[in-house]
Amino acid sequence: MNNIKELMASKLPPKGKKYLTRPSFYFLLKMLTAFWRPQKDRWPQKISFSFYLDLLYRAYRKKHPVVWTNVYTPPELIWALGGTPFMPEIFAAVAASLGLAPFFLKKAEQAWYSSDLCSFHRGALGMMHSRLVPPPDLILATNQLCDGAIKFLEAASAFYRCPFYLLHIPYPVTSPAQAQTWLAKELAALVRDLKPLLPVTPHTINGVVNHSNQAREYLLAVNRLRQQIPSPYRGREALSDVTMHLLALGTTYGTTFYHHLADNLSERVKNKRPVLPQQKYRLLWLHFRPYYPNFLFDFLEEHYGAVIAFEEVNAVTWEKLSVADFWFSLAAKILSNPLWGQAGRRAAQAVSLARLYQVHGVIHFAQGGCRQSNGGVFLLRETLRNLKIPFLNLEGDCIDERNFMAGQTMTRLESFLEMLEG
Amino acid sequence: MIAAGIDVGSNTTKVVILKNGEWVGDALVLTGADNRSSVEKALAQAVKAAGIKQTEITQYVATGYGRINIPFADRKVTEISCHGRGAHTVFPGTRTVIDVGGQDSKVIRVDASGRVADFIMNDKCAAGTGRFLEVMARALEITLTEMAAVAGKSKNPVTISNTCTVFAESEVISYLAQGLPKEDIIRGLHEAVVDRIESMALRLGIEPEVTMTGGVALNTAIVTSLSKRLKLTILLPPQPQLIGAYGAALIATNQA
Numbered sequence: 020m021n022n023i024k025e026l027m028a029s030k031l032p033p034k035g036k037k038y039l040t041r042p043s044f045y046f047l048l049k050m051l052t053a054f055w056r057p058q059k060d061r062w063p064q065k066i067s068f069s070f071y072l073d074l075l076y077r078a079y080r081k082k083h084p085v086v087w088t089n090v091y092t093p094p095e096l097i098w099a100l101g102g103t104p105f106m107p108e109i110f111a112a113v114a115a116s117l118g119l120a121p122f123f124l125k126k127a128e129q130a131w132y133s134s135d136l137c138s139f140h141r142g143a144l145g146m147m148h149s150r151l152v153p154p155p156d157l158i159l160a161t162n163q164l165c166d167g168a169i170k171f172l173e174a175a176s177a178f179y180r181c182p183f184y185l186l187h188i189p190y191p192v193t194s195p196a197q198a199q200t201w202l203a204k205e206l207a208a209l210v211r212d213l214k215p216l217l218p219v220t221p222h223t224i225n226g227v228v229n230h231s232n233q234a235r236e237y238l239l240a241v242n243r244l245r246q247q248i249p250s251p252y253r254g255r256e257a258l259s260d261v262t263m264h265l266l267a268l269g270t271t272y273g274t275t276f277y278h279h280l281a282d283n284l285s286e287r288v289k290n291k292r293p294v295l296p297q298q299k300y301r302l303l304w305l306h307f308r309p310y311y312p313n314f315l316f317d318f319l320e321e322h323y324g325a326v327i328a329f330e331e332v333n334a335v336t337w338e339k340l341s342v343a344d345f346w347f348s349l350a351a352k353i354l355s356n357p358l359w360g361q362a363g364r365r366a367a368q369a370v371s372l373a374r375l376y377q378v379h380g381v382i383h384f385a386q387g388g389c390r391q392s393n394g395g396v397f398l399l400r401e402t403l404r405n406l407k408i409p410f411l412n413l414e415g416d417c418i419d420e421r422n423f424m425a426g427q428t429m430t431r432l433e434s435f436l437e438m439l440e441g
Numbered sequence: 442m443i444a445a446g447i448d449v450g451s452n453t454t455k456v457v458i459l460k461n462g463e464w465v466g467d468a469l470v471l472t473g474a475d476n477r478s479s480v481e482k483a484l485a486q487a488v489k490a491a492g493i494k495q496t497e498i499t500q501y502v503a504t505g506y507g508r509i510n511i512p513f514a515d516r517k518v519t520e521i522s523c524h525g526r527g528a529h530t531v532f533p534g535t536r537t538v539i540d541v542g543g544q545d546s547k548v549i550r551v552d553a554s555g556r557v558a559d560f561i562m563n564d565k566c567a568a569g570t571g572r573f574l575e576v577m578a579r580a581l582e583i584t585l586t587e588m589a590a591v592a593g594k595s596k597n598p599v600t601i602s603n604t605c606t607v608f609a610e611s612e613v614i615s616y617l618a619q620g621l622p623k624e625d626i627i628r629g630l631h632e633a634v635v636d637r638i639e640s641m642a643l644r645l646g647i648e649p650e651v652t653m654t655g656g657v658a659l660n661t662a663i664v665t666s667l668s669k670r671l672k673l674t675i676l677l678p679p680q681p682q683l684i685g686a687y688g689a690a691l692i693a694t695n696q697a
């Protein structure tokens with residue numbers, strides 16, 4: 020117990036922590052960012068950067084309740100309730116991209132979290148114990164995608180002594196329609212329970228739905244443009260952008276981000292400015308990518324002319340949301356995620372994306388500790404193999420660079436590409 | 442046309458030289474800490490054995506984990522492709538290659554033309570590799586060459602339950618302290634390695650003919666046990682540890 024108290028009370032480096040947890044810091048950065056005039060190609064980056072600053076500003080300002088949730092909880096739900104959604108796993112990826120993940124991972128391990136726990140959660144827990152994330156007013160966990168998320172958010176609820184809610188998402192096995200009705204009712208009931216903390220208004224629902232639907236249209240356009248050969252966009256960047264549709268859908272940021280991205284890509288296609296003019300191989304990427312600095316993608320491009328043409332996590336699997344039937348349409352969106360439910364759904368999506376994007380092979384990045392993804396690898400491999408689509412299960416870690424074995428990872432990737440070369 | 446294949450492994454560096462596709466010279470030296478000097482040494486020995494001058498070599502292909510450290514190589518190719526190509530050339534009926542080297546073990550499926558059709562590698566740990574046996578040989582104060590012969594004498598092999606090399610070493614020490622016969626411990630260690638290779642092979646799926654390459658293929662106890670478990674004959678090239686370099690030299694020849 021003493022240990023926990025010590026950890027909770029710990030005052031940790033890095034220096035400047037006090038600035039990082041002040042709204043004024045983010046406000047200032049937001050103002051400075053407003054003067055940033057990047058090249059047209061970089062506008063989406065500016066928008067996503069501004070979005071994150073604004074999110075942190077809102078979260079530290081505390082005018083709107085901060086709701087911690089796990090990835091794949093539709094952000095529209097929390098925006099519509101007037102809250103500020105905060106997905107700590109995304110910030111674990113941000114920390115990794117800044118090279119800070121090992122510090123937070125060690126912090127989590129010192130707090131008794133097993134190194135077997137998915138590093139998205141370990142990283143997030145380390146940030147929590149370092150008190151470098153905006154504290155939640157309440158927690159809304161979902162059982163989609165993994166059980167680890169619930170446990171980690173439950174730990175956060177105990178740490179911050181804030182209420183914990185769980186949205187139970189049915190595993191859509193036999194009757195998807197029944198699952199949708201059930202989930203819509205559960206959502207409506209949850210919203211009733213949350214009313215004292217998060218009062219929903221028709222006005223907010225309207226705005227959120229409009230933004231989400233517009234962003235969806237732009238994202239669809241982006242995805243259509245990415246079918247072009249050679250590819251107009253790098254999968255590596257798209258695997259970072261995914262955080263925008265995980266968190267920013269339902270906001271003006273989400274809409275403008277995808278609007279600019281669609282415009283950019285369409286210009287690149289029109290002006291024949293692909294990622295690699297001499298593109299040889301197109302690959303489909305399953306799961307997320309390593310977010311710490313690494314040379315994998317540059318190497319693939321430079322030595323093999325290989326680009327990640329598309330990623331499963333950027334597929335639009337849901338229909339438009341409806342203002343009139345908000346909970347029902349939100350339930351449909353949640354259940355449409357092929358990463359949830361039977362592994363066969365995911366495998367079927369991989370096949371259709373492999374065909375649509377005319378890829379030469381599929382890489383599944385097997386995140387250490389991710390049971391939900393790795394448990395389905397046999398089915399994935401068999402499904403693709405039966406259709407003669409080459410498949411590589413690449414073991415690694417998205418966040419924990421200490422688990423990155425450069426030589427072994429490269430040998431596996433290179434061997435796969437040599438296999439495609441024949 | 443003279444081509445050289447250089448395989449820089451974790452333990453040894455191998456060179457094979459081909460003249461118009463014919464194997465004319467080879468060499469094997471310890472890799473040591475400095476990849477470049479071991480490559481130079483191996484090349485010099487192989488050149489001498491081939492009776493040529495190094496300047497006559499027109500194509501170099503490098504493979505093995507140290508392939509990136511050979512700046513003069515015309516091409517760098519992974520061990521998977523090289524072992525596949527090498528084994529298939531020695532035994533054209535080969536459809537599955539089991540390569541167990543110092544730090545990696547791999548099972549490779551090749552098609553009728555020797556191209557890699559699928560592969561699997563050991564997870565990032567020394568279990569099921571030559572390094573595992575090497576560490577254990579040291580703990581048992583016995584040479585690697587003696588190990589296979591001693592294992593053959595065992596009647597009652599022990600079970601090594603740890604896959605981690607460090608923990609398995611402690612397990613070996615505790616068996617020694619219990620006074621268990623060395624041959625039973627050594628046989629148990631062999632079976633532990635075979636366990637790992639077998640499960641990889643079954644995971645990928647075995648299609649005969651099966652050829653084994655890499656330094657561990659010189660260990661008859663491993664080959665016999667694996668062949669029993671897989672219920673098939675395992676083909677052994679004359680110098681299995683040179684097959685990666687041979688495959689690299691073949692690729693270099695085709696490239697010219």
Ligand code: SF4
Pocket residue numbers: 108137138139140164165167168386388389390391392
């Ligand atoms: S990678 Fe897997 S285990 Fe980790 S958060 Fe995502 S779904 Fe959960």
